[in-house]
Amino acid sequence: MASNGNGPEIIEFLPDLTSKKKKGVHKPIYAQVFTNELIKGEPAKVIHLMVNPFSGKKQGEKIASKASAMFEENGISVTMHLSTFSGELIQLAAGLTTNQSDVVAVVGGDGSLSEVVTGLMQAGSNCRVGLIPAGTGNSMANDLSIKSTEDAVARICLGHYQTLDLAKVDMVAGLPGSESGELTRYSTNLVTWGLGVDSTIKAEKMRWMGPMRYDVGILMAIMANNRRNAKLTIDGHVFEDDFTLFLIQNSQTGGSLLPLAPGASLDDGKMDIGILKKMKRGEILKAFGQLKKEGRHVFHPKVDYHRFKTLEIATPKPTAINVDGENIGSTPLKMEVMQAALKIIHSS
Numbered sequence: 001m002a003s004n005g006n007g008p009e010i011i012e013f014l015p016d017l018t019s020k021k022k023k024g025v026h027k028p029i030y031a032q033v034f035t036n037e038l039i040k041g042e043p044a045k046v047i048h049l050m051v052n053p054f055s056g057k058k059q060g061e062k063i064a065s066k067a068s069a070m071f072e073e074n075g076i077s078v079t080m081h082l083s084t085f086s087g088e089l090i091q092l093a094a095g096l097t098t099n100q101s102d103v104v105a106v107v108g109g110d111g112s113l114s115e116v117v118t119g120l121m122q123a124g125s126n127c128r129v130g131l132i133p134a135g136t137g138n139s140m141a142n143d144l145s146i147k148s149t150e151d152a153v154a155r156i157c158l159g160h161y162q163t164l165d166l167a168k169v170d171m172v173a174g175l176p177g178s179e180s181g182e183l184t185r186y187s188t189n190l191v192t193w194g195l196g197v198d199s200t201i202k203a204e205k206m207r208w209m210g211p212m213r214y215d216v217g218i219l220m221a222i223m224a225n226n227r228r229n230a231k232l233t234i235d236g237h238v239f240e241d242d243f244t245l246f247l248i249q250n251s252q253t254g255g256s257l258l259p260l261a262p263g264a265s266l267d268d269g270k271m272d273i274g275i276l277k278k279m280k281r282g283e284i285l286k287a288f289g290q291l292k293k294e295g296r297h298v299f300h301p302k303v304d305y306h307r308f309k310t311l312e313i314a315t316p317k318p319t320a321i322n323v324d325g326e327n328i329g330s331t332p333l334k335m336e337v338m339q340a341a342l343k344i345i346h347s348s
Contacts, residue, residue, distance in 0.1 A: 008234040011263045011272060011305035013298045023286070027294035030262045033143050033252065034162050038348050041128060041159040044103045047071055048096055049080040050089055050116045052108035055134040057210075063134045063149055064107040070153045083115075086326075093119025098127045103156055103345065109135015110189045110254075114324035117166065117342060118186045130156040130345035136210070137325055139253040140189050143266065144346060155347045163340035164188060164266050165250055169321075171329035175201075176318040179330055185323050188342070190254045190261075191335065192322040193313055194228050194245035194276070195221045195284070200255075200322055214256040222284045228319065230331075233312040234273065244284060247274035248311065248335070254325075259295035263305060269339035270307045277302040311335040 015026035049068060053061040061082065068078045081092045089108075093116040098104065104127055106116045113131055120129070132152040133141035146152050166186045173183035192200070195218075203217030231240040247254070249261035249272045264272045276287060279302055291297035298305060311334075313321075318330040 008237045009270075009307040011307055013263060013305070015299070019294070022293040023290045023296055025290065025296045025299045027296055028262045028298050030252065030295070031265050033265060034267050034346070035265050036163065036267050038346060039161050039163070039343075041161050041343075042101060043159045044071075044076055044156055046077045046099070046102045047079075047156065048098065048102060048104045049078055050093060050104060050106050050108075050112070051080060051082045052089060052112040052134070053082055055108040055112060056136050060107050060134045063132060067105070067107065067132050067149055067153050070150070071157070074157050076157065087115060089115035090119040090122070093117075094122045096120075096123065096125065098125050100126050102127045103130050103159070104128070105130040105132055105156055107132045107134050109133065109137055110139050110324045111135070111326040113140055113188055114185060114326070117188055118184075121166070121186045121341070126343070128159065128161050128343040128345055132156075135325075137254070137256055139251055139255070139257060139325075142253050142257050143251045144344070155345050158347065160345070160347055161343045162267060162346040164342040164344040165269060165271070166338045166341040167191065167250060167271055168336045168338055169323055169329075169333065170335075171321050171331065171333040172318060173329060175320050175327060176330050179318060183329050185328070186341075187250065187323050189249075189251045189324040190322075191248040191333075192246065192254070193230070193248075193319065193331070193333070194243055196245050196247065196255075197320045197322045197327060198224070198226065200325070201320065201327055204327065218288060222281055222288065225281050225284065229316055230319075231314040232275070234306055234308045235310055239275075242278040244276040244279050246313070247276070248272070249274070258291060260291070261305075262295040262298060263307075267340065269337065270309055271311075271335070271337050273306050273308060273311065274298070275304045275306070277304070309337045
């Protein structure tokens with residue numbers, strides 16, 4: 001890490017010399033997922049189970065029923081709330097009556113977690129949040145090293161937690177051509193602009209392919225290589241140019257568990273942005289090949305990484321924004337990092 005007096009904080013990655021070179025470079029040394037100590041909370045007594053039954057391969061309700069039975073076996077009171085449409089978890093979470101000692105447990109993926117957290121932030125709730133992975137990507141569960149439903153339930157029962165940073169994301173609601181007012185979401189995982197969003201829009205049309213659809217979507221977007229002009233403002237410093245992609249991360253992984261941000265920590269008070277500058281198709285293919293090889297893209301000559309507290313994206317015309325795996329908004333966008341804004345169930 002280094003700080004440049006004439007610009008935003010620069011992240012400098014060191015190579016892991018114990019790793020074998022792939023795509024011409026070593027893998028980078030990864031940051032610690034958490035920089036602060038685990039906080040020992042009281043065991044869970046009341047759990048509000050927030051369920052996305054459509055998560056992953058539509059296993060959300062089945063996983064939730066299994067988890068609920070396990071909680072009740074431990075003498076824990078459980079109320080279950082099932083969403084019936086995209087975005088309903090925000091409403092359900094905002095309408096909860098919770099005590100600080102309660103746990104709101106999310107059964108779903110990164111998008112489901114984002115919806116529940118957004119609802120809790122709207123309601124001003126300060127209770128602990130647990131995650132029971134049931135999504136397609138499960139990037140946050142990966143960073144938290146949650147191995148199974150049983151592992152997630154055991155952690156929630158125990159009640160220990162870490163503080164987690166959030167990003168308040170203000171943008172236009174709806175994708176380009178379908179804009180409908182303003183939208184605020186609270187991101188736990190990532191915000192993406194450019195080629196990455198193009199690829200997920202294409203991937204959503206191929207859900208039948210499972211996780212493989214992300215790779216196919218990226219390849220299709222690379223071959224299209226659309227021109228993308230933007231004015232990017234990082235902590236007051238302005239960059240205006242053509243860009244390929246912005247990878248804005250709180251967590252280290254995203255998409256189909258790709259190591260997008262090896263330098264990211266979930267509780268350092270800032271988010272990381274990987275800027276992929278304008279590239280030719282061959283350069284993009286090389287960068288994505290390095291990315292899939294344990295995050296080696298950070299050493300690509302046309303990839304820069306910065307760390308920030310505030311960020312803005314403005315474009316000549318509306319362009320799509322993805323928040324925590326969901327294509328839900330358009331530019332212009334403003335972000336602010338909220339340090340230690342959430343208590344996330346974790347274990348040592």
